[in-house]
Amino acid sequence: MKKILGLAFILFFSVSSFAQEWLTNFDEAKALAAQNNQKIVLVFQGSDWCAPCIKLDKEVWSTTEFQKLAANHFVMLQADFPKRKGNKLSPELQAHNNKLAEKYNPNGYFPFVVVLNHKGEVLGNLGYQKTTPQKYFNTLNSF
Known part of the structure; x- marks a missing residue:
C-alpha cells in the first residue's frame, strides 16, 4: 500500500510540475x-464560448511542450470573459x-494575445494560429 501511495505521490507531482501557472x-x-x-x-479569451480560444488552449497553452518552453520565459496572465452563468467571474x-x-x-478580439514587458508596455500581439506549440512560443518570444 505504501508503494502505491508513494508512486501516486510521485506521479501527481511530476504531472503537476508542468501545469500552466495562470495569473x-x-x-x-x-x-x-x-x-x-x-x-x-496576456491572453484575452472567452473560455466557454470562443471556439478559437478553446482551440488555442488545447493546441498550445495546455500542451506539455509549450508549458516547458514558457516556464522560464513568460509570466502567463489570463483575462477571461466567460458568458455562461456557471462560469461567471467575481465582480x-x-x-x-x-x-x-x-x-x-x-x-x-478573441482570442487576443498581447506580449508585454514588466512595465506593461506592448511588445507585440497575435491571435489564434494553427501551428505547433514550438512555433507559437517562438513567435511570442520574438517580440
Missing part, C-alpha cells in the same frame, strides 16, 4: 516579470479584466 492579477504579473526578467503573455475580477481590455484589447 489573473496584472500587478502581480508585472512584479513577477520584473523579478524574473520575463515577458508577460472584482470582471472589473479587472474589463480594465485590461480597455487598455490592451479595445477592439474586443
